[in-house]
Amino acid sequence: MTALVDVVFPCLDEEQALPWILGRLPAGYRAIVVDNGSTDDSAAVARRHGALVVSEPRRGFGSAAHAGLLAATSPIVAFCDADGSMDPRDLERVTAPVIAGEADLVLGRRRPSGRGSWPVHARFANLALAGLIRARTGLRLHDLGPMRATDRAAMVALDLQDRRSGYPLELVLRAHRDGWRIREVDAPYRPRVGRSKVTGTVRGTLSAVSDMSRLLAAERERVGTR
Numbered sequence: 001m002t003a004l005v006d007v008v009f010p011c012l013d014e015e016q017a018l019p020w021i022l023g024r025l026p027a028g029y030r031a032i033v034v035d036n037g038s039t040d041d042s043a044a045v046a047r048r049h050g051a052l053v054v055s056e057p058r059r060g061f062g063s064a065a066h067a068g069l070l071a072a073t074s075p076i077v078a079f080c081d082a083d084g085s086m087d088p089r090d091l092e093r094v095t096a097p098v099i100a101g102e103a104d105l106v107l108g109r110r111r112p113s114g115r116g117s118w119p120v121h122a123r124f125a126n127l128a129l130a131g132l133i134r135a136r137t138g139l140r141l142h143d144l145g146p147m148r149a150t151d152r153a154a155m156v157a158l159d160l161q162d163r164r165s166g167y168p169l170e171l172v173l174r175a176h177r178d179g180w181r182i183r184e185v186d187a188p189y190r191p192r193v194g195r196s197k198v199t200g201t202v203r204g205t206l207s208a209v210s211d212m213s214r215l216l217a218a219e220r221e222r223v224g225t226r
Contacts, residue, residue: 003030004075005095006152008068009051009082010061015040017084017193022049024088032071033082036064042082062160062167069155077152079168084193086110086147093185095149104154104180105171108147108187133169137176144168147187150175166215173215 007025011018011033022031031051035043037059046053056067065079076098078091090108097103130142148168155171158178162170175182 004028004099005078005091005149006030006032006068006072006074006076007078007080007088007091008065008072009033009046009080010036010064010068011038011042011046011082012036012064013038013040013042014082014084014193015042015045017082018042018045018051019049020084020193021080021082021088022046022051026089026092029078029088029091030074032068034064034068034071036060058163060163061165062163062170065167066160066163069152072152075152076149077155078149079147081146081192085190086145086187087190090147090187091149094147094187097183097185098149098151102181103183105150105175105182106148107141107143107172107182107184108145109143109184110145110189111186113188113190129169133172137173139172139176139182141172141182141184143184144172145187145189154180162215169215 005028007029009021009031018033025031031046032054033042033046033051034054034056036056043053043055052071054067054071056064069077076095078095080086080088080091086108094106094108097106126143129144133139133141133144148171158171158174160167160170160174172182
């Protein structure tokens, strides 16, 4: 059966979480696990659980996400972290407005469902980022969460360039610039499996904030010089 939705899972050392994640994909959803230089058995585990595995040795969330996008072939593409913090069953809620033609880009707004699922420093950084996005674009967004869905061909046409943590933000900014209908839906957020590489650490959060601040500054300069 041809998949209706390809789900890209950027992956770095997530062998512990992958069996749970891949076992909860809804029918009609195909997993594309992008191995971003794992030192564990993530790639082998993903293959054993039926995922298409893509190797992307160039480190960076954007590098992995974009490699997965280019490997996708289904009409709709979704993205989800591979750390078990979000339940793949919620992908149906996130993709539904895109499939129905009611939205062009849907973001899963994280709703913590377990103690320690969203560290305080990361939550405050997200609040500040969401405020900046609203100020720059007028979009009433509350979260730039790790689960999102859109039309695959349309996203490829955006020609996103960021290959680090700014990739999700660049998607929102470019989509808004092109007049896309962007909306949020709630998505439960659980404590991740294993050690966090980004939001679970202060250093990782600061790096992501730096990447996104750079993109927002470039967007402000672009708007100001029109």
